Amino acid sequence: MIDLFVIKVGGNVIDNPVLLQSFLKKFADVKGKKILIHGGGKIATRIGDKLGIESKYVDGRRITDAETIDVVTMVYGGLVNKQLVAKLQANGCNAIGLTGADANIIPAYKRPVKEVDFGFAGDIRVEDVQAAPLKALLDAGLTPVFASLTHDGQGQILNTNADTIASSLAIALSKYYSVRLIYCFEKKGVLHDASNDDAVINLIDRVIYKELREDNVLTDGILPKLENAFAAIESGVAEVLIGHADDVQSNTTDTVAGTLIR
Structure with missing residues (x-):
């Protein structure tokens, strides 16, 4: 039986007030213990532009220089974090906004410079994640809402991928709970046919995954998500689900609308 849901919501939902309101209402109605992880990259880009701070990317990943980490x-x-918390409170969900620096929950380290210097980008060692204070919040009936920020233990905030934070929290908390990690995005799940949004594959295990790869069913974009999903499962997470943000409530039940990975 799943007793904790770790849910990451994609930026396309955060950027759309109508989609966001719908998602937060459904998230608030999810029964039991839950955690929400979010980013907000497009909003950061817009505000950076207003401040005259140009956003720079390499292979789709943000370069977080000294000005950008402030933004x-x-x-x-x-x-973003406090707006989400306020909206969840309005929907009857007793949320608390956090970053990885709060209660030292997610220490990280600055990504080493190789071909590209990503600046103040943070990478996580899962064994460093402090699950105990997070468990205390959950057991107190609070719903943690994490911004995609960590810290290096020396006073520096680091910009960290929200998918990675979600996976790391799910793995760390799996020693206390049976965890379903849910990635909410704009698709209904992993698809048999990338051109047909309704062609959802409802269940994937390692055997099915191997068959799908051999048959060239999977697109390049979904492969990293699936590899990350299996890595989480092999590190103690009970289940991973990939699905549409609109289906977040049904995807916390036994009758899922997205793709359940075991």
Whole structure:
């Protein structure tokens, strides 16, 4: 039986007030213990532009220089996080906004410079995640809402991928709970046919995954998500689900609308 849901919501939902309101209402109605992880990259880009701070990317990943880390800290940890918490409170969900620096829950380290210097980008060692204070919050009836920020233990905030934070929290908490990690995005799940949004594969295990790869069913974009999903399962997470944000409530039940990975 699943007794904790770790849910990451994609930026496309955060950027759309109508989709966001719908998602938060459904998230608030999810029964039991739950955690929400979010980013807010497009909002950070817009505010950076207004401040004259240009956003730079390499292979789709943000370069977090000294000016940019200030912007993402303000936007992710302040504006977006507190708006989400306030909206969840309005929907009857007793949420608490956090970053990885709070209670030292997610220490990280600055990504080493190789071909690209990503600046103040943080990478996580799962064994460093402090699950005990997070368990205390959950057991107190609170719903943690994490911005995609960590810290290096030396006073520096780090910009960290929200998918990675979600996976790391799910793995760390799996020693206390049976965890379903849910990635909510704009598709209904993993698809048999990328051109047909309704062609959802409802269940994938390692055997099915191997067959799908051999048959070239899976697109390049979904492969990293599936590899991350199996890595989480092999590290103690009971289940991973990939599905549409609109289906978040049904995807916390036994009758899922997305793709359940075991």
